Amino acid sequence: MRMSVQVHRLLRASRLAAWGLPLAIVALALLLRMAFPTLVEFKYDEANVVRRALAIAYEGDRPAVGAISSVGTFHPPLHLYLAALPLRLWPDPVALVLFLGFLGGVAVWMCYLLGRTYLGRDVGLIAAYLFAVNSWSVYYTRKIWTQNNPLVTVLFFMALLAFVVQGRAWALSGAFLGAAALISLHLGGLAFVPVLVLALFMGRRRLAWRPLALGVVLFGLLLAPYFIHDARHGWEKVRGFLEYTGGEAHFSTAALRYAFLLTGSKAGLTVVGGNREAYLAGLPNLWWLDRVAAVCLALALVYALVEAVRGDETRRRTLLVLLLWFWTPVLLQSRPTRPIYPHYFILLFPVQFLLIAFLLVDGGRRLPDWRLSLATKTVSAKRLVLVAGLLVWGAWNIAALGRLWFVMEAYPKGGGYGAPLKYTRQAAHTARALAADGEVVVLTDGLTPFIDEAPTLFEALLFNTPHRFANGAWALPLPEMPTTVYLVGEIPPDAESVAPLLDGLAAWHSPRAHTALVMPGGWAYEVWAFSSDVRTTVWRHLTRFPRPLRLANGVTFEGYTLRGEARPGNTLEVWLAWRVHQAQPTGVEYHFFVHLLDEGGARHAQHDGTGFPAYAWRVGDLVLSRFVLTLPPDLTPGRYVLWAGMYTYPDVVNVAVVDEAGNAVDAGVWLGDIFIE
Numbered sequence: 033m034r035m036s037v038q039v040h041r042l043l044r045a046s047r048l049a050a051w052g053l054p055l056a057i058v059a060l061a062l063l064l065r066m067a068f069p070t071l072v073e074f075k076y077d078e079a080n081v082v083r084r085a086l087a088i089a090y091e092g093d094r095p096a097v098g099a100i101s102s103v104g105t106f107h108p109p110l111h112l113y114l115a116a117l118p119l120r121l122w123p124d125p126v127a128l129v130l131f132l133g134f135l136g137g138v139a140v141w142m143c144y145l146l147g148r149t150y151l152g153r154d155v156g157l158i159a160a161y162l163f164a165v166n167s168w169s170v171y172y173t174r175k176i177w178t179q180n181n182p183l184v185t186v187l188f189f190m191a192l193l194a195f196v197v198q199g200r201a202w203a204l205s206g207a208f209l210g211a212a213a214l215i216s217l218h219l220g221g222l223a224f225v226p227v228l229v230l231a232l233f234m235g236r237r238r239l240a241w242r243p244l245a246l247g248v249v250l251f252g253l254l255l256a257p258y259f260i261h262d263a264r265h266g267w268e269k270v271r272g273f274l275e276y277t278g279g280e281a282h283f284s285t286a287a288l289r290y291a292f293l294l295t296g297s298k299a300g301l302t303v304v305g306g307n308r309e310a311y312l313a314g315l316p317n318l319w320w321l322d323r324v325a326a327v328c329l330a331l332a333l334v335y336a337l338v339e340a341v342r343g344d345e346t347r348r349r350t351l352l353v354l355l356l357w358f359w360t361p362v363l364l365q366s367r368p369t370r371p372i373y374p375h376y377f378i379l380l381f382p383v384q385f386l387l388i389a390f391l392l393v394d395g396g397r398r399l400p401d402w403r404l405s406l407a408t409k410t411v412s413a414k415r416l417v418l419v420a421g422l423l424v425w426g427a428w429n430i431a432a433l434g435r436l437w438f439v440m441e442a443y444p445k446g447g448g449y450g451a452p453l454k455y456t457r458q459a460a461h462t463a464r465a466l467a468a469d470g471e472v473v474v475l476t477d478g479l480t481p482f483i484d485e486a487p488t489l490f491e492a493l494l495f496n497t498p499h500r501f502a503n504g505a506w507a508l509p510l511p512e513m514p515t516t517v518y519l520v521g522e523i524p525p526d527a528e529s530v531a532p533l534l535d536g537l538a539a540w541h542s543p544r545a546h547t548a549l550v551m552p553g554g555w556a557y558e559v560w561a562f563s564s565d566v567r568t569t570v571w572r573h574l575t576r577f578p579r580p581l582r583l584a585n586g587v588t589f590e591g592y593t594l595r596g597e598a599r600p601g602n603t604l605e606v607w608l609a610w611r612v613h614q615a616q617p618t619g620v621e622y623h624f625f626v627h628l629l630d631e632g633g634a635r636h637a638q639h640d641g642t643g644f645p646a647y648a649w650r651v652g653d654l655v656l657s658r659f660v661l662t663l664p665p666d667l668t669p670g671r672y673v674l675w676a677g678m679y680t681y682p683d684v685v686n687v688a689v690v691d692e693a694g695n696a697v698d699a700g701v702w703l704g705d706i707f708i709e
Contacts, residue, residue: 053157054144061140061164064433065133065173069126070457071437073450076485078176082125083481083492085115090123090496096261097269099177101219103370105272108258110216115176123495125453128176136173139183140164143382146190150197150350151390158389158422163382165426167299167433172378179220182381184213188224189357189383192231197349201240207231208247212254214379219273223361223379230356234349279369287365290374291358295329295384296322297429300436302374305448307439314435318428325425329384332391333358339394351390357383392418444551451522459549459557460493463519466545466561470515472497475504475533476522479645490519500648504533505658507643510567512652515544518560525554532605532658534558540569567654574609581701584688585622586614589676589701590654598706601665604628605658606639606703608676612653616646623681626659628706629673636672637661642681667708674703 072078080099087093098109118131143163147156163169172178188210194203211228214221232239262269293302298319304311333355340351361379365372402413444451463472472494478484479501481491487501502509504520518537523530537543537560545561573593580588588611595605606626616622621642628637639659677700679686688696 054141054160057144057157057160057164058137058141061160062134062137064164064170064430065136066130068437069129069133069174070454071440071452072129072174072176073440074125074176074453074456074489075450076488078125078450078453079485079488079492080482081112081115081177082119082128083488083495085112085119085128086123086492086495088112088116089120096257102373103272103276105219105269105276107219108216108255110213110254111177111181111218114181114217125176125457125492129174129453132176132181133174135181135183136169139173139181139186139382142183142186142190143385146186146193147386147389150193150346151386152393154393155386155389158392159382159385161422161426162385162388165429166295166381166385167297167429167436168294168374169381170433171299171303171436172375172381179218179375179378180214181217182378184210184217185379185381188214189353192228193350193353195238196231196235196353197346199235199238201238202243202246204232204235204239204243205247205250208251209254212251216254216258220361220376220379223364224357226364227353227356227360231353234352276369281367281369283367284372285366286368286372287362287377290372290377291362291380291384292326292329293374294377294380295388296325297425297432298322300432300439303448304436304439306446307443310443311435311439314438315431321425321428325388328388328391331395332384332387335391335395336387339390354383354386354390358387442552445553445555455549455551455557456489457493459519459521459559460490462547462549462557462559463517464494464497466559467497467499467515467517470498470513470517471511472499472517472519473509473511474499474501475508475518475520475530476501477503477505477529479503479643479648486522500650502648503643504530505643506641507658508533508536508656509644509648510570510654510656511650512564512654514564516562516564516566518562519557520560521549521555521557523556523558536607536656539573540566542569570609570654570656574607575704576609580611582613582690582692583678584690584694584696585616585678587612587678587687592674592676592703594674594704594706598663598708600663600667600669600708602663604637604661604663604706606661606674606676608657608659608703610655610657612649612651612655615651616649618647621646621681622678622687624657624659624678625676625700626661626703627675627700628661628663629675630668631671631673636667637663663708669708672706672708674706676701676703 077099084093084095088095095109095112097106098112100106115128118127121127140160140163144156144160147159169182173182188207191203191206191210194200195207207228211221211224214224300311301308336351336355340348340355343351358380361377365376396414396418399414403410404413404416440447440449440452441454444455474487474490476486478486481487481501490499500509510516520530520533527534540562543560543562545559547559548556549559550556571591574591575593576591577589580590582588589608590611591609593607596603598604608624608626623640623642625638625640627635629635639661643657644655677686677689686699689698689701691697
């Protein structure tokens with residue numbers, strides 16, 4: 033009985049030893065990929081993915097195309113459907129960052145299993161460790177919109193190796209499904225179609241028709257919606273892709289350089305842009321370690337090729353697949369038709385680390401070994417050097433990555449990265465909390481979500497919160513709501529472009545709340561909350577017309593105010609108050625105008641524009657529109673008239689002023705007289 037207990041304990045200890053180290057590596061990978069989830073860039077591309085994924089999760093949208101590529105064509109939509117999964121549980125971009133980080137940790141685990149299965153446990157451990165700490169892998173895994181998902185890549189090659197090396201016929205179906213998933217995530221996955229074809233040739237003697245047929249069917253089913261949609265739209269995506277591949281090509285070594293670059297630790301150094309000095313100031317000069325990593329990869333590629341020639345069949349097939357994994361994307365981009373970038377080669381992860389690990393383990397066995405006496409034990413000198421080198425490399429990558437996070441937080445602007453999610457999300461959460469019984473009006477320099485960046489950001493971050501957009505430099509809507517929250521930003525450090533807006537909000541007095549969220553460097557968001565009685569305060573600053581002046585489209589002009597000295601060469605600021613009484617037809621747009629006319633009707637200054645598009649109007653809205661008139665330096669002193677109105681755009685047809693019976697009486701409204709001194 034005692035003997036069986038001891039055996040059981042020994043078996044349990046051996047299992048813990050066998051699984052403890054790989055699990056610790058995966059835990060490290062998860063920690064790096066899921067830490068500080070708001071320190072990821074959040075710009076147009078990321079917000080677009082989040083908002084479209086939210087539409088899938090909550091609004092029943094089922095898109096057949098995904099995000100637009102850098103070459104102008106659209107990708108398939110699998111990335112959007114994948115993003116919808118965590119967002120269905122928590123409609124916050126942080127949920128997606130954590131989910132992607134988790135998938136990245138699983139990819140490290142799969143890398144270990146792949147290496148252990150085909151090249152040995154030590155290769156699997158070292159490859160997984162190198163993959164876990166690689167700064168590029170962590171950086172790209174956390175990105176909301178990125179080229180490919182390494183987990184899908186690893187699963188594709190695990191299926192491919194199971195077919196080519198182990199002869200598992202049904203694994204071919206999984207390989208076809210994996211290839212379709214890679215393409216559905218990003219068209220860059222097409223790079224592995226040649227690898228799949230070559231794998232079919234390598235395994236032709238083991239090929240079974242039923243697994244092949246199932247694989248082809250799965251491949252077609254996953255991609256069919258995308259290509260059916262494209263067929264219905266004149267094959268614009270296929271034509272765009274052919275234009276990209278068929279352009280004038282030139283030989284370039286950039287692809288190979290980027291493949292080596294992604295093996296190293298320079299993710300932060302590459303993306304910090306103008307914040308380079310601040311980034312380098314917090315790190316020791318150990319960049320020479322990247323050259324060591326590059327030499328290791330170069331030797332690993334040569335060693336793998338040699339072993340693929342002289343090794344046994346299992347080794348030959350395994351290494352040949354790994355070499356195809358590395359070289360196919362590189363060679364396909366060796367004659368690019370357009371500039372290429374490092375993220376094009378995320379597809380390689382984690383093959384570089386598998387090859388380097390194979391060199392270190394298998395090649396290391398061929399080196400002489402010396403034993404060192406440490407206390408009561410003797411240890412292998414080369415193993416000690418290997419472990420020490422790996423620990424130094426991992427610590428260096430983690431330090432470089434941590435410095436990048438510090439710089440992103442301390443210098444949110446001026447880098448090669450987009451502004452981090454942290455600050456925009458904080459502004460949106462502040463506005464949402466204040467708008468429990470009202471709505472948020474985002475005052476920024478853009479108007480249209482999915483076209484302009486700032487509205488796209490807040491369209492995603494204010495999901496499920498009533499909100500609208502206005503250009504704060506030219507319009508200030510006052511909705512008919514119990515509470516109106518104004519989210520202003522991003523505000524540059526000098527605040528010159530939004531000074532009239534901020535002055536106007538401050539002049540209303542007694543907001544329910546006012547919060548300034550200032551980022552390092554001086555950029556800021558401001559959040560103002562007002563009760564419905566703010567309209568009474570607003571009218572104290574305006575000259576109200578004796579009665580509202582009605583236009584044919586249901587808008588009434590109700591008052592105005594004038595700021596500035598009426599002197600030649602000066603600037604006058606006109607604020608026009610108008611109200612919405614009826615919804616506008618879809619697709620109709622208007623521009624407003626204010627003209628300075630002399631007594632003979634000649635125009636001497638004007639400002640036309642819009643700051644609040646008609647599709648955003650709601651019945652009951654009171655809107656203050658701002659116009660800036662620059663008076664000519666040679667303007668003759670005397671009496672002038674301010675003349676205002678609106679017209680349809682882009683056909684430029686004036687909207688008539690009407691009487692109570694609805695009859696047109698004029699093409700504009702007289703605001704008042706101005707005397708130029």
